[in-house]
Amino acid sequence: MDLQVRCVTKTLRIMRLTAIILLAGSVTVSAHTYSQISLSAKDAPLTKVFKEIQQQTGYDFLFSADLVEHAGTVTLQLTNVSLQRALEECLKGKNLAYEIQEKTIVIKKSDALSAETKNNLPPPIDVHGRITNESNEPLEGVNITVKGSKSGTVTDVDGAFTLRNVDGNATIIISFVGYEQQYIRIANHTALVIKLRQGAESLKDVVVSKGYYDSKQEYNTGNVYKVEGKDLQKQPVTDPLLALEGRVPGLSIQQVSGVPGAYSVIRLRGQNAIQFGKPITANDPLYIVDGTPFSSQSLTNEFVGGGIFNAPKANSGPGYLLGAGQGMSPFNSLNPADIESIEILKDADATAIYGSRGANGVILITTKKGRKGQNKLDVNVYTGTSKVTRYLKLLNTQQYLEMEREAFNNDGLGFLLDPQYAEYFPSLLFWDTTRYTDWQKELMDRSNNFSNAQINFSGGNNNVQFFVGGGYSRQGALFPGNYADRKISTHAALTAASPNTRLHMSLSINYTNDFSNMPGASPTNSITLPPDAPPLYDSHGNLNWAPYGGTATWTNPLSGTYAHANAVSEYYAENLNVRYTLFKGLDIGGNAGYSTQRLDQQNLAPSASAPPPLNTNPMYRTSTFSENSSKTWNLEPQLSYSRTVGKGTLDLLIGSTFLQTVRDSKAELGNGYASDVLITNIQAASVVRIMGVSNAEYRYNGLYGNIRYNWDGKYILNFTGRRDGSSRFGPNRQFGNFGAFGAAWLFSKEKWITNLLPFLSTGKLRASYGVTGNDQIGDYQFMSTYSPNTTAGGIQNVTGLQPTLMPNPYFEWERVRKLEEGVEIGLFKDAVFFTVSHYRNRTDNQLVGYQLPQLTGFGVVEANFPALIQNTGWEFTLHTRNITTKDFSWTSDFNLSISRDKLISFPGIENTPYFYLLRVGQSQSSQLLFKYIGVDPQTGEYKFQTKNESGSPSAPDDWYPTKPLTPLYFAGLGNSLHFKQFQIDFWIQCVNQSGYTNTPFFGAPGASEINQPQEVMERWQKPGDVKNVQRFSITNSTSAFNNFVLSDGVITNASYIRLKNISVSYSLPTTVLSKIHFISARLYVQCQNLFTITKYPGLDPESQGLNLPPLRTITGGLQFSL
């Protein structure tokens, strides 16, 4: 006997033991693994061929040596055939049969298998078939089993299958992950063409990525929510995160502005870290695109800002929702059309493998890859418009003038209404008081164009698959002038495997170029102009400044559109994934990625945008230029091992991460240009200065391990450990240990339960507990450094140095302890699928930008605090297949999130500044405000509840905490209806929250030349009046008004229900398609933010304030594949 045969025999012995154990338990037909086999043999013994198949597939053989040795030799030549086909060819005419049990191929005498069928009538037939998806693309690997028997097969690369010797009356079951299961009676047909419908599969079959490993949802011990790319692509948005709004339980998204490219506030299960004084990213989840981290930090230059997008800055006070700058959203650099899926990892079990970065959850974005099968070209084009949907009711000219005059008279300042003061009070004394302009209509009531075109080509064979695509989108801004956000993107993915499938490599490349051309300031912020403000243009068609003695009397709202904020963002990312099977079960591989995010900005302020007399001063012509970049590389070697132990499978994983991010930015300012046409070239400036140069390096290193054990598909355990080091911490404090433990029990697989509850198709209990960390703080906070201050230049040829920050070398990790319990129930073959999860995240060792009084020299220092913050919540999801017939199907999805946060304890808070920002026992987003009790009928001023008798409230004695300003409940309801060629999807979003009224954004009525909402006319006028708005006043009642803005009088219900998205599409029927040789074609209409139901008094309950609110977008388009 030669060596190879001996090996097989040895394997045989081992496998025999395993096989006996397997046979003793349940035997199922393998549904997952199938391989493409190529064989070439001439008069080779069967054992040798089996050995070859074993190497190529990893399947083991179980056979009796006598039986096989006497079967003779085989001669065959096969290329890329399925396992079944290969086995059939090998055993042809040998009176042998095979049976696949798990990963073992059992070879038997053929009579032994066909003994039963021989007696059956009518005679068995061979059935050939082809299975495709709805777009007529072949599906490979579809499982076909004959009902009531153990025989079955899977489709090959062309979607084809053959079933031999089956009963002509049998029913076959066709099942494939991601598609509806179908039962088809053969009815003596020998050729079948079967189309599988996507989407209505059981949720438990979905395979989710947990970053470093995948898990079938059924066996997942953690909480991972998956959103398919196709659901994102039904929404006309350019920022993929906006398409997640309302769709993911626990994920709250607040769009703060309707300007394309603006930042949104994203919170996954609340705020774990004390936000005050921290970078705005401190509570952001970790984003990973194709294995490489994606920085959620805006690149907008911190020194010069981004025009209409403010400069990104830390939250520094309690009113952070009102004023925090954000900058441009980096997510605008991702093309939603290139996204295959987004996975949201929430609990410790899912996030602990990210160690110190997993505290706020992890969002994995996976881009599209090629699939085996027919090569196809996809084209998708849509166009449409956006508009503001809600307006405020503001005062008309008459009411406005009445308010102003009353304010002067109330304060005894009526004498100031003399024409000699015309320049100070132009709206009353200088402008044409018979004019009326509805500034909202003038500045906001516009529509813009939104167009999008995507083209891609994909396909591949067994070994190589590819995807190449490109996209273009242009979203106009709602402002007068040619303002728009234009995006060009390309995406390519290549997957390759060696013929023996031991080596797998995949590469993905993304490039996006976004050009955002926006005004320097948003004209929509000027809707509060007095209604008698002058016309926008003078008689010569120039910007009208209505000058008085050569000086402008107003800021023309269009002046901002004469200034420009141009920004070019580039995003380039590539990721290579390699996996090599050293031997069965042991894979070595890893991930290497590199990404660059760049932002080049030009903020131009020509003198045309300046009021007289400044517009004659060349020094006013100012332009800033900034270059900002973030470059990241990561390298993640990994080793995984999988084997069966007892009745279960054991998976081991060990890996490491090396990561480096370097951020650089530079901003220059030039002014004193001789002419407006020169301001794009800084060389033409008479004065040039460097506004700031910054450089920061972040390095991160981790070692992780994961052990999973799945016993018989019933009991699953999952351990994760990670040791992490981050350069953001001082010497000897860089490393920390994190870990989690998760367990699941699939009780529906217990016989006694299925006997008791036969309608129960899925039943799972799961729980997890673990520790993750957070290092989302600025770099170098532990280092005492000086930075040059050259903005202004030097003195006596010496430039200045200034301390950069208040150093503290002693801070360390913030830790989040996450506990989660969940139940997953599927009823009636999972037609109703219900999940509940409850979580409790507790964060201590709070790493805070600790607020210092200015008298220490700095307002903030990074430090740990023993404060304990708890986020708890319930998340419910319900997925139902309401109706499934041949022509009509209807599925619904519902999710509800209830989230609460609480400061559990903060020892010694009374000795810290946080005593004035937070209250133990309250939410972090509760505002500490005075209690407003109405307008004093005698004085006409706002009154507050006070502890002392003075009547004027004082902080902190008279403060009390308001309701949290973060959403308390939020829900989404989606329905998907399919009728013949029509499909309708719509999604409704509900949010229950509190927010700010209009008052803080408008200021005191009458105090300045700012128009007010209609409701202020219900003001106090004379003693005895009982009203809700205090007397109009220029100065006398300022203090009462200031206190009012610091009271709960400005907090109101900002809940809303919004029809977030509706998409209607019509697909051409197959008969038409085949005539025109299309694979698929679809016409559709998609709408975003169609309408909103709310009692909120402001422009929009989501964005609040005077920002441009989220827009209603309606688009129509065409998609087809060739």
Next chain:
Amino acid sequence: MLIKINEKIVLLVMTGIGFYFAGCKKFVQVPPPSTQIVAASVFGDNAAATSALMGIYIAMQPESFSMSQHAGLLSDELTSASTSLDVQPYYFNSLHASSNIFYLGAWRNAYSYIYQVNAIIEGIRNTAGMSPLVEQQLTGEAEFLRAFWYFYLVNSYGDVPLAISTDYTTNELLRRTNKDDVYQQIITDLKEAKTLLNTNYVDGSDTAISQDRIRPNKAVASALLARAYLFTKDYAKAELESDSLMQNGDYQLVSDLNQVFLINSLETIWQLPVPSLSTYSTVDGNSYILTSAPSGGDATARTSTISSFLWNSFEPNDQRKQKWIGSVVTSNPTDTFYFPFKYKSNSLPVTEYTMMLRLAEQYLIHAESLVRQNKNLDLAANDLNAIRRRAGLNDYAGPLDSDSLLTAILHERQTELFTEWGHRWFDLIRTGNINQVMNIVNPQKGGAGWNQDWASFPIPQSEIIKDHNLVQNPGY
């Protein structure tokens, strides 16, 4: 065979872990950012340490305008056309501790400079590598600057927290220190500075003599010391310090009023220039000089004009009224606006530096010190007359008793030192004349009636929130 496989795994894993632990510790240690310098390097190097000090001068040179505008609006010197919340509350004497002005008065900036000064003093003390002469000059300047800013803090707010180290754990909980003790620190610092500083003005090298009167020397420390003694009623010492400057040949009153504020004028004791990239000569010139009607709206610069109170306080023929006050006449409607015109330039080239301390004040300190001690009133009148003669006025002709002379000196301070670092406002407080004056002035400005508590700024509410050991001033 299976055992061998396990061995392979173990070997691989062990190699991996070994490699990992060899590499990781170093991997996460990052060098300082290329754009910053670690503190230890700064104070081991003469030039770098000098840059750290110069950083303070560069940052603080615009303070002259802020201080003079705020104090001028609060008192009776300026009229405001601005509705900006950064300006208007000063004018109406309606400062609100928790208003949306992030900081009120000098608080935040002054403490930032004081932190930097403390860091320099500590850095020099704790780091070796600098030459002793440079260490001495820099420490002296740092102590001088600390005294300078505590002087303005104590005059603006009354009792203030006294931070004399960079340790935030101590400073964040400081209580307000009694005004007298703050003055004690000021005087200690100034005396120390006087011994450490060079006799001459030095340049950026810290040792070479410079014509520019930018880097404080012994005389600069003396000048502020004279003022500190005057404010603490230590008149004998105030007399001595101011006398030392009047006797110093380097300093003379400049006879031409138009040349007092020019670069390196002989009257200058201490000046600060604008940094090299500035687009104008001085912030004061750029912000006070009007070329058209004062800006209304939200602007802060070019919104303040000379008030009728100040305008009317000049004696007839006072040349300062012609030369130190400018006017702009607007047509349609016709109107005349008067503005501070001590600084003549609002553009380039740089012809003037911002005046920090000048000799005329020392004459008036000297005169007042004599009168307050009721000795040598003739000499006091001489000092006063030196200032009056330069302004084109006749000699003081009033009775030679101390009360009359004192009134004359204080009036001279009003007309000589207007819109310079808030002299008028701080004099009103110091002399107790504030209620009498403001009771008249406040209503005429459109205020809601004067309250004597408003002589002190409110401590910013945000500061009390963060350091709850701070107690708010009465009246806020």
